[in-house]
Amino acid sequence: MKTILVVGNGMVGYKFCEKFVAKEESKQFKLVVFGEEPRPAYDRVHLSEFFENQDAKALEMAPAEWYTENGIELIVDERVADIHRTNKTITTAKNREFSYDYLVLATGSSAFVPPIKGVEKEGIFVYRTIEDLEGMLAYAAKIKAKNPNAKAAVLGGGLLGLEAGKAVMDMGLEPHIVEFAPKLMPRQLDSRSSQVLQLKLESIGLNIHLSKATNQILGDDGYITGMEFGEDDVLDVEMLVVSAGIRPRDELGRSCGLEVGVRGGIVVDNKMQTSDSNIYAIGEIALYNQMIYGLVAPGYDMAGVAVDQIIGLTETLMPAEIDMSTKLKLIGVDVASFGEPFMPAAKGHSIIFENKTQHLYKRINVSLDGKKLLGGILVGDASDYSMLHQIYLNGMPIPEDASQLILPASEGGGSFGDVMDLPDGAQICSCENVTKGQICGTIESGESKDLADVVSCTKAGTGCGGCKPMVKDLTEATLKSLGIEVKDSICEHFDLNRQDLYKIIQVKGYNTFNEVLDNHGNGGHGCELCKPVVASLMASINADTANKEYAIQDSNDRFLANIQRNGTYSVVPRVPGGEITPDKLIALGEIAKKYDLYTKVTGGVRIDLFGATLNQLPLIWKDLIDHGFESGHAYGKSLRTVKTCVGSTWCRYGMDESVSFGIELENRYRGIRAPHKIKGGVSGCIRECAEARGKDFGLIAVEGGWNLYLGGNGGATPRHAELFAEQIDNATVIKYIDRYLMLYMRTAKPLQRTAAWQERLEGGLNYLKEVIIDDKLGIAEDLENEMQTLVNKFECEWTQAINDPEMMKRFNHFVNSEEEDDNLVFVPLREQKMPEKWV
Amino acid sequence: MTIISDKYKTVKPEEVTVWFKAAPVTAFPKDGGACVKYKDLQIAVFNFERLNTWYACQNLSPEKQEMVLSRGMIGDHKGIPMVACPLHKKTFSLENGENLNSDLDPIAVYPIKIEDDFVYVGFSE
Numbered sequence: 001m002k003t004i005l006v007v008g009n010g011m012v013g014y015k016f017c018e019k020f021v022a023k024e025e026s027k028q029f030k031l032v033v034f035g036e037e038p039r040p041a042y043d044r045v046h047l048s049e050f051f052e053n054q055d056a057k058a059l060e061m062a063p064a065e066w067y068t069e070n071g072i073e074l075i076v077d078e079r080v081a082d083i084h085r086t087n088k089t090i091t092t093a094k095n096r097e098f099s100y101d102y103l104v105l106a107t108g109s110s111a112f113v114p115p116i117k118g119v120e121k122e123g124i125f126v127y128r129t130i131e132d133l134e135g136m137l138a139y140a141a142k143i144k145a146k147n148p149n150a151k152a153a154v155l156g157g158g159l160l161g162l163e164a165g166k167a168v169m170d171m172g173l174e175p176h177i178v179e180f181a182p183k184l185m186p187r188q189l190d191s192r193s194s195q196v197l198q199l200k201l202e203s204i205g206l207n208i209h210l211s212k213a214t215n216q217i218l219g220d221d222g223y224i225t226g227m228e229f230g231e232d233d234v235l236d237v238e239m240l241v242v243s244a245g246i247r248p249r250d251e252l253g254r255s256c257g258l259e260v261g262v263r264g265g266i267v268v269d270n271k272m273q274t275s276d277s278n279i280y281a282i283g284e285i286a287l288y289n290q291m292i293y294g295l296v297a298p299g300y301d302m303a304g305v306a307v308d309q310i311i312g313l314t315e316t317l318m319p320a321e322i323d324m325s326t327k328l329k330l331i332g333v334d335v336a337s338f339g340e341p342f343m344p345a346a347k348g349h350s351i352i353f354e355n356k357t358q359h360l361y362k363r364i365n366v367s368l369d370g371k372k373l374l375g376g377i378l379v380g381d382a383s384d385y386s387m388l389h390q391i392y393l394n395g396m397p398i399p400e401d402a403s404q405l406i407l408p409a410s411e412g413g414g415s416f417g418d419v420m421d422l423p424d425g426a427q428i429c430s431c432e433n434v435t436k437g438q439i440c441g442t443i444e445s446g447e448s449k450d451l452a453d454v455v456s457c458t459k460a461g462t463g464c465g466g467c468k469p470m471v472k473d474l475t476e477a478t479l480k481s482l483g484i485e486v487k488d489s490i491c492e493h494f495d496l497n498r499q500d501l502y503k504i505i506q507v508k509g510y511n512t513f514n515e516v517l518d519n520h521g522n523g524g525h526g527c528e529l530c531k532p533v534v535a536s537l538m539a540s541i542n543a544d545t546a547n548k549e550y551a552i553q554d555s556n557d558r559f560l561a562n563i564q565r566n567g568t569y570s571v572v573p574r575v576p577g578g579e580i581t582p583d584k585l586i587a588l589g590e591i592a593k594k595y596d597l598y599t600k601v602t603g604g605v606r607i608d609l610f611g612a613t614l615n616q617l618p619l620i621w622k623d624l625i626d627h628g629f630e631s632g633h634a635y636g637k638s639l640r641t642v643k644t645c646v647g648s649t650w651c652r653y654g655m656d657e658s659v660s661f662g663i664e665l666e667n668r669y670r671g672i673r674a675p676h677k678i679k680g681g682v683s684g685c686i687r688e689c690a691e692a693r694g695k696d697f698g699l700i701a702v703e704g705g706w707n708l709y710l711g712g713n714g715g716a717t718p719r720h721a722e723l724f725a726e727q728i729d730n731a732t733v734i735k736y737i738d739r740y741l742m743l744y745m746r747t748a749k750p751l752q753r754t755a756a757w758q759e760r761l762e763g764g765l766n767y768l769k770e771v772i773i774d775d776k777l778g779i780a781e782d783l784e785n786e787m788q789t790l791v792n793k794f795e796c797e798w799t800q801a802i803n804d805p806e807m808m809k810r811f812n813h814f815v816n817s818e819e820e821d822d823n824l825v826f827v828p829l830r831e832q833k834m835p836e837k838w839v
Numbered sequence: 840m841t842i843i844s845d846k847y848k849t850v851k852p853e854e855v856t857v858w859f860k861a862a863p864v865t866a867f868p869k870d871g872g873a874c875v876k877y878k879d880l881q882i883a884v885f886n887f888e889r890l891n892t893w894y895a896c897q898n899l900s901p902e903k904q905e906m907v908l909s910r911g912m913i914g915d916h917k918g919i920p921m922v923a924c925p926l927h928k929k930t931f932s933l934e935n936g937e938n939l940n941s942d943l944d945p946i947a948v949y950p951i952k953i954e955d956d957f958v959y960v961g962f963s964e
Contacts, residue, residue, distance in 0.1 A: 492917065514870075514889070525870075525889045527914035528923035528930070551871025555910060555925030563925055567905040813906075815866040815873040815884075823843065823881070823899075823906045838903050 002029050002101035004310060005090060007080045007252065009035030011044055012283030012299035013106035014061040019304050021070040025311040031072045032098060036079035037129060040064050045296055047133065048167050054137075055720065056130050083256040085276055102278055102310050105253060105266060106303075109246035109284040109294070114155075118217030123224040124240045127154075127164040136241065140171040143238045148703075151176060153227060153235060155214065156243035157184040159330070164241045165206055166331040176207045176235060178227065180244075183210060188326070188337045192354060193361040193379045200333050200359035200380060209235065248285040248292055261287040270317040272306040280306045288318060297430040298322045304433065323393065323430065327378075327385045332766050333359070334382035339375025339392045340365055348374050351403050362406040364388065366398065373398050373405070386470040387419075394426050419473045420481070428474065429460040429467045439471060443478045451475045490750055491529035493521045498533060498675065499747050505534070506541050513538075513552045532557070533750045536637055539673035540745045543793035546636065546673075547800050547807050556635035559810070560797050561617055562608075566824060566835035569617060570610040571597070572634035573624050574670060577644045577662035577682075578605055587627035595620055598832045604641045604679065606632060611833060613820050614813050621798040630796040633671055637751070639678045642666040643691065647684030647701070654684035656701035661730060662690075665697075668734065669741065671797070672790050675748040675757075678741065679713070693721045696754040697737050705729050710740055710768070711758035719755040722765050725773065735784065739772045742783040843904060846880060847897040847947035849936060855950055855961035864956050872922070874898050874909035875960060882949060882960055883909030885933060887920055894933035895949040895960050900924045902943055916940075 006013050017033060020026050035041065042059040050059060067074040079093040089099045111126035113119060125136045143150045152168045154161045157179030169175040183194035198208055218226040226236040253266040259275035260266055265287030272280045282302035284294055293299065301318065308316035325338030343350065343365040353362040364376035373392045378385055384406060391398060398405060424437030442448040442457045454475050455461050461468040488497045510516050513534050517526055531552040538544055546557040556562050561569035588607055592599045595616055597609035612620055634640060644662030648654030662682040681692030682699045692698025698709040698721050705727035712721025725736060748757040761767060770776040801807045813821045825836040861875040861884065872885035881898035898906045903926060911922045920933040931938055936945040950961035
């Protein structure tokens with residue numbers, strides 16, 4: 001068995017492993033991977049997301065177990081120090097020796113730090129690894145504590161520099177970008193597009209300094225205090241992130257005598273072979289065509305070529321020309337360039353559309369005969385990118401008036417080009433090298449039935465994600481061409497989705513399930529899927545309680561309690577914000593004792609009483625109501641709890657009264673029916689004891705108000721809530737949550753939590769901010785009014801039920817007997833009881 | 840432990856020997872069900888008003904042997920009238936008791952007749 005050693009476990013090193021294990025031939029090799037970082041490979045492209053959630057795991061390309069499961073030995077936290085080519089061995093920094101048959105160098109690059117005087121001072125960082133980010137975060141917190149208005153600069157206005165600028169801004173520091181060139185992103189953008197980008201970035205708070213050469217870094221006691229450009233030209237900053245380019249990590253290759261380029265990088269041929277035929281180099285250390293390719297897609301291609309070459313598929317070669325097209329979202333701004341972005345006038349004509357007020361710029365370069373698209377640049381709106389890129393790559397014909405390709409539809413532009421017109425060989429996902437033919441093929445063969453299948457079968461869209469809209473369009477068009485209807489209708493009885501039904505019920509004012517079904521259904525009689533959805537919609541719109549039409553309610557809503565595995569129920573009274581008087585606590589205990597109920601504090605820190613029979617439910621509720629309790633709606637797709645820490649009421653660290661505000665919020669949104677359950681959290685300080693960022697809406701008290709986080713949840717796919725607004729007062733919090741929840745109730749799918757809804761919302765968090773904060777759609781007032789109506793109409797369902805003899809009828813196990821279910825068997829458990837085990 | 844499900848056997852209309860007068864029609868929700876006690880049996884009875892038909896089946900869910908089917912939602916799957924168990928949404932045909940979305944044993948179904956606004960369940964003894 002031959003041994004392959006991979007040096008470097010970054011994105012490209014990982015991709016080598018992934019492509020390797022996918023090959024049948026890989027079984028004849030042993031693969032060992034070395035990484036110098038303490039964790040397995042992660043997605044460096046999305047590094048700035050680490051600031052939003054500080055979740056290193058979420059960025060992982062694959063968990064450590066993946067390597068084991070695939071028979072790969074992964075050695076992290078151990079740098080390879082030397083290569084001995086004559087006896088084909090390497091030694092690590094821990095002085096361990098390994099021998100190889102093939103060696104793959106994927107050591108990537110490091111940040112280049114220019115030799116400026118004073119660059120060694122404290123407070124100066126590079127932007128490359130999670131450890132770099134952690135260092136920046138800790139330092140930023142320190143300087144912010146001393147000076148809340150602290151400034152930080154980023155040296156370098158290229159792609160990575162702007163990413164770093166976002167990171168700095170997210171840390172709450174005043175961000176400054178310092179660039180040597182007279183424009184931002186000098187490699188990708190022309191002057192005009194660069195200006196448009198600059199205007200946009202300035203409008204969101206970035207300070208930009210162009211044509212600045214840094215003479216020296218000023219400091220005090222070894223800590224950075226500023227940057228000096230000229231004699232009287234000084235920028236005071238307390239932190240600096242250097243992002244002035246990358247340098248290949250080619251030191252291993254140099255020390256063992258491999259051929260290297262003048263400006264660094266290990267020379268490779270189109271087999272990815274170095275000057276030693278047993279040694280390959282891929283990714284950002286590989287010097288191919290006298291170029292270092294700093295993008296992920298070519299790196300992934302190189303990994304694929306190296307895999308094939310090593311296992312003997314020697315016909316796979318790196319193409320001579322490499323597509324450097326790229327589309328990304330920089331601080332929420334779309335930026336894309338493809339083909340030849342800057343083109344001399346001798347080679348063709350440029351068509352430019354510019355709108356500085358809306359921060360839009362589009363340029364396409366067309367051949368002199370007007371028949372071919374050669375390249376282009378898009379800033380502000382890159383929605384045309386995928387199509388333009390495909391037209392360019394495949395040399396597809398373009399309309400006679402090429403301006404139609406980029407003009408807004410209202411100004412004569414049209415929807416030129418349909419995804420289905422692309423040739424089968426068109427590469428849709430450049431990260432994973434997936435063609436249109438592969439995507440359509442997996443659907444045509446029946447292997448994939450929807451978008452999720454296509455993604456898991458082909459891996460398309462799992463890299464940078466830029467091609468996702470196109471993959472979706474292709475999937476839908478192919479399904480449609482096969483006569484398969486693509487719909488997200490709620491079940492076989494309706495051709496409508498939840499959002500459509502919402503509008504219909506609202507406009508028509510329907511009050512019963514049959515009205516909705518008879519007027520908009522497919523002629524059937526409903527089922528367990530559509531009935532609860534319509535029930536929930538009518539409740540959301542008309543503020544009905546679940547007592548209204550109980551036969552269409554889901555099991556739990558029908559009996560206003562949570563059915564447990566033996567058919568008995570559990571009862572959870574509302575304890576807003578978790579605050580409870582001793583008398584009420586005693587009452588709960590006495591009621592539990594009276595009905596012999598198993599008692600437990602729930603996962604949502606409320607008190608749950610288990611083992612109530614149908615007949616007992618109204619009796620228990622009456623006792624609870626007599627002691628001042630009401631329904632806790634633990635059974636509904638509605639607000640559960642607003643979890644609070646004790647806050648400034650008692651806590652010596654508290655910044656605000658989290659309990660008082662939590663109670664107010666819980667009482668405000670109680671009982672309101674939504675697509676799924678909703679939870680809230682309020683923490684009195686950044687220690688976050690209420691775990692508010694794990695909730696649908698969460699608040700953290702900070703100096704000057706509340707920080708509002710939206711769209712978090714625990715459950716099967718945990719997600720941290722995203723920071724939505726900072727330092728806002730109580731009234732603004734309520735206003736935003738009103739709007740947010742109402743928008744969610746209007747547009748989510750059935751049983752979709754806010755987290756999943758928000759994640760799939762087109763335009764993401766920025767769109768949400770535009771709708772909720774800026775009222776872009778002009779619906780904010782409607783949303784608030786609708787919510788206020790629901791709040792005003794709140795009624796305790798338990799009280800309603802026990803006071804109405806007609807409603808009470810359903811709480812009997814038998815219609816013709818007062819007896820209880822004789823099938824129930826309980827067994828003792830730690831001084832309480834539980835249902836007999838299932839057989 | 841006795842296997843309770845043995846007590847429930849489908850009764851065809853022509854096999855009925857006893858029509859048990861269970862309860863007035865008003866005791867049952869429209870397009871929903873309730874449970875009837877007959878000797879030591881629990882029978883789920885459904886008023887499928889949209890079809891103007893009544894159905895009856897065992898109250899025992901064959902999945903986990905719990906007495907819950909009468910509390911399930913009813914409707915149709917591809918035209919077959921069905922009840923969905925409230926525990927895990929297993930669906931059963933109300934016409935022949937067959938499990939529609941999994942491979943559980945069928946449930947027993949019983950004939951129903953309505954006379955003078957009263958619901959009668961048919962048993963064979």
